[in-house]
Amino acid sequence: MTNTLKAPAVGAAINRVEGKLKVMGMAKYATEFSVENKVYAQGINSTIAKGEIIAIDTSEAEALAGVLAVITHKNAEKLNHFEEEMPLLATTTIAPVLQSPKVNYYGEYVGVVVAETFEQAQYAARLVKIEYKEDSDPTIQFDESKSKAIKPKGNSDYLRGDMEAGLAEADETLDATYITPIEHHHPMELHAIIASWDNGKVTAYSSQQMVNESTIAIADTFQIPKKDVRVITPFVGGGFGSKLNTERHVTLAIMASKMLARPVQMTVTRHQMFTNTGMRQHNAQRMQLGAKRDGSLTALSHDTLSHTSTYQEYQEPCGMISKMLYKVPNNQITYRLIPMNFQTPFAMRAPGEATGSFALESAMDEMAWKLKMDPVAFRIKNDTQIDLGADKPFSSRLLIECLRIGADKFGWENRPMQPRSKQEGNWHVGYGVSAASRKSPYLKSSAKVLLKLENEKVYATVQMDATDIGTGSYTIIAQTAAEYLGIPVEQVTVELGDSKFPITPGSGGSWGATSYCNGARAACQSAIATLKKNKNIGEDQEITVAKLLKQNKLEKFEAEGTAVPSEAFKEHSVFSFGANFSEVWVDKYTWMYRIKRMVNVGAAGTILNPKTAYGQIIGGLTMGVGMVLSEQTRVEPNFGNFITRSFADYHVPVSLDMANVEVIFLPEEDKIANEMGMKGIGELGITSVAASVANAIFNATGKRMRELPITPEKLIEAPVEPGVLA
Amino acid sequence: MRPFTYTGAKNTAEALQAASSNANAHYLGGGTNLIDLMKEDVERPDELIEVASLDYKKITSNENGGLTLGGMLNNSETANHRDIRTHYPLLSMAMLSAATGQLRNMATNGGNLLQRTRCPYFYETSMPCNKRVPGTGCGAIKGMNALHAIFGWSEDCVAVHPSDMCVALAAIGAKVEVRHPNGSSRMVEFTDFHRLPGDRPEKDSNLLPGELITGIHLPKPIFSAHYYYLKVRERSSYAFALVSVAAGLQIQGGMITKAGLAMGGVAHKPWKLVQAENYLAGKMPNQANFEAASELAMNEARPLEGNKYKVEMGKKSIVSALTQAYERKA
Amino acid sequence: MGELEKRKKNTGSDNLTEDEKKIFDQLGLKNGASRRKFLKLVSSASLSVYASSYATSPLFANTAKDLPHHQRVMLNEVKVNLRVNDRLKPLTLDSRTSLLDTLREHLALTGTKKGCDHGQCGACTVLVDGKRKLSCLTLAATCEDREITTIEGLADGNEPNAMQQAFLKHDGFQCGYCTSGQICSSVALLEEAKNGEASYVTEDFRKIETNLRLSEEEIRERMSGNICRCGVYNNIVQAFKEVHSGNDEMPSWEFATKEQMKKAKNS
Ligand SMILES: Cc1cc2nc3c(=O)[nH]c(=O)nc-3n(C[C@H](O)[C@H](O)[C@H](O)COP(=O)(O)OP(=O)(O)OC[C@H]3O[C@@H](n4cnc5c(N)ncnc54)[C@H](O)[C@@H]3O)c2cc1C
Ligand code: SF4
Ligand code: FES
């Protein structure tokens, strides 16, 4: 029920409602709350890849003035433990730490120092001496450990049709393996917390993406009731998946607070963000494609070899996209995992799609080249309106429109068919394309709305435990409430990021916006419905909320509402779709390259706010550019630590790496997806960028780059593909 | 960071005196390298003698008809100084390729010369590294050395010097003015300022303990028409060089009369390509000669397991830098 | 402690102990003014420490090792008068304290952010005497007599300044964590452009002009010291351009038209 009494608030490109706080430096992130009497903690990390602690000397650290405690496995609080071997890592998983002398990887927490000041804690942490007994054969080299691969528990292997038959009937086949490296999320805000343990009750100002899940993880780790855990995180300085889980520094800080009876502030260092706050693992994705001369795909297999830790299982669904994106009768998806001596990987922006689309969309480009077909036409040829992998129709799928409209806008017709044939001065110039899709989940979500009538105006406050990790939650929830209450957005206040508010699924997996807004919608609708019902006003009768309150003789009113996905949602496959086009210039001498421009088309249902939606797209594109350009964490082959250990060696893109990006949204409203017709957009942007750029590099240079990132050092040594005129 | 005493030296005498009285004191310039390394527990001074505010912040004429850069002048002001941009644009360009606006506003010229390697083993105190702790072995030579040296390395250290400014200074041919704690001054040829690792990789330069860099002497204006600083890196800004090339040409009557050529990211010191410079003098500025010079320059390259790409990249970069220097509209 | 207190009181006067006089003579600090300056910088507490170990030359060597722990903490105390956003704050700090931690942990000015603590991200950018610098690699001790401006000092009361407003309008942020640094950097860059400063992508270094009109490429290079992991560089460039040029900037998004949709479906 959209209120028709005023101009719609949903869809307007308004400025972020919390924006003023942010540009003035007033928004408060985790460690910026004034908590009296707080002390500082600094984690200590292991310096071996596998083995056991045999001795710890804390005397020098403890003797330093200001040092309050050195906590190691010897004096740590006993915490909950895992019941089974290699449990699956999820967002509510407990985070026990310092429970045994065992070391599972280089950089694992082996202790924490607490001191009166930050400087003292930092220094004291250096003074703790730890002796280890090293295990002689840690699993630290991916390529040499393939034989140790296991089939993951969360068995997601899949087969439809007959791969062999499909390949046999093909005119052209492709068999290629694509490598993506270990990557790190690296949100700008370091993971951080101020924790207070007070009489068995925990208050945590902690940078988290999922508030409710976090309270569960904390409660279960410390074996206390969930109601005694309060998590507060009104502003999150980026997450990208790394703040989905409750990481072990949270446990350390709470434990320290419990032991010292003082609030404890702990900030994970940028160095520790390589080892203690998740990562995207290294993947080797083998793609086999078969196609007829006319371009129809006959077979597609996607076999992913990745790694997990030696103590937990996580598997990135790289093959998911190959299951559903194209019409192919014979299709096989497999996953294998090598348990390695690194931390457990976990979801990084568009897990599965970002990496999987690099493999699939590069392979599609290779096949198009083999077939001498235009890559856009090849993709359109294999479009499907049915998700063959799930055997359900798509709720809506505008992939063809994305590709055609993008191609037009980009000037795709000027793309040289022959690779390495277009030059500008010292530059090889090429065009690339890639299709994109991203699952758009929708999860149960609640909200509370508080209405207040003042001088004839209705003011509303919406409360949810949702988070705004830069995604614009504050703004689109305010717009939603304004829309459904029929009041100006300026009269809406949104309060988020506190576990005392109604439960939402948190920010992640592209479900945030959809779930939050529908939750807020439900609360507003429930308020109006109750107010109408009290006065026997017909459901369809148009009346302002102000009048409703007056008729009810109320100055204040509050209501809760919960949104849940419909049956129609469950009967369909709900995805956002997109296409990315890029023009890349490669320096003939240095093999450095510049992305000159991009056109990105997105079909993601109702766009609640084009301004913030555009931000989500370019943000994804920028991170995708990082994937292809430079991001990688390298493993030291002899010691098993990450030799990429700072922001000076892990190169995320800078402003000069980006270029002009034009974003086109397709007008659509997907009412099967949900009542508001919207779908996720936060991860659509990153999906497809890497392949689009890699394909443009092929078009520019004739070099087919199957391993990310594509650096000058790799490009300079790479051969030109057979069949390309050098 | 370890505790230290902070000493704000009011004048040179105080600074020198403080340094001579404590072997474990470090001068503090802009702090962009030293504070970073202290936080990493790599550098462990127990006293910092602040010298950035000492009065060596001017650019003055010297007796050779060139300019002298104050040792405490910051990188931004140096690179943007009217006279440097006009007469030594190669230096400006190299300096502005380094780090970022914020860092260049802080970094001093003296500190830039003495910034330490970015070798990740050097930075990671849990790893072996002869430069950080002599005798512990070189982690990089047996491990990951994609970012390391192809010239002049030893079994004990294969690190590279990270400065961009220094590459231009090597091409231009500068001298470093230093003050000894006993009050005396000396002048060091730029090519003798930094050293090769040999069996003492812990020593980056030939400075004596307590010596203070007070200035950098440039020769008569040179390469002000044909210059280019090329920096190959993993992203287009805010990254250290994989390899870099400073190229300067003096051209008269269509002929190269003098060439200045140096590389960064390839050796423990800024690597002056003397053979290539000599080869180019008296030749025509054309592709064939640039390529021949690049071959000569790379003759002695000894790449490691992980950085073979630097040889080809080095050659190509030299040709590109020379071409762009030549083609620049005078 | 009594002894230390007494010595602290002596600061500022030339009422020195014999030991202290000896140190000053050795240091060549003969006159009162330079002695006072010295005292202020190392603090009298630490001076007493030197005095006790002075007997064994060299003067400052090994002091840390020989001292009992509680004094070692005093060893590195410094006093700084910090002028932040036009307010003067006298502080006594651990000499190790960075300007960033001083702002955040001692002055509750948390607008300045810590993104790496090692000079590798730009989140901690502040203006020191009008120039953009990284507060994480700046020791607070070096900031005496300097004018420090943080994000909190840019606005006019509750009114965002022009750059802050442009960031708001062009959505030049998402999570907001790099934003203070981006805005401080942008404000400084306006000045740098006015002064005619060059960058690596400047065409010709010898051509010197003031009041530069920066190209997009120039803005990107000069803003590359501020990392935004949310990836909103393009919006930041727009915001900067608008303030820099005074012209309205248009957003780079659009909706496909009905005709485009129809054509795409049918072709
Ligand atoms: C993230 C990052 C990226 C960077 N990127 C680049 C880059 O791309 N290219 C590049 O060239 N540089 C780069 N730099 C390095 C930067 O240029 C140097 O850190 C800087 O030049 C050092 O100058 P400083 O004054 O800050 O030195 P400090 O850090 O103060 O000192 C460095 C060393 O020099 C000594 N010292 C300082 N001044 C003197 C003096 N006058 N006499 C004797 N000794 C002295 C100190 O004791 C110390 O050992 C980067 C730095 C960072 C943090
Ligand atoms: S190359 Fe030099 S700096 Fe690097 S590990 Fe070896 S000795 Fe240390
Ligand atoms: S916090 Fe200072 S540059 Fe990152």
Ligand code: FES
């Ligand atoms: S706004 Fe999040 S890092 Fe820039």
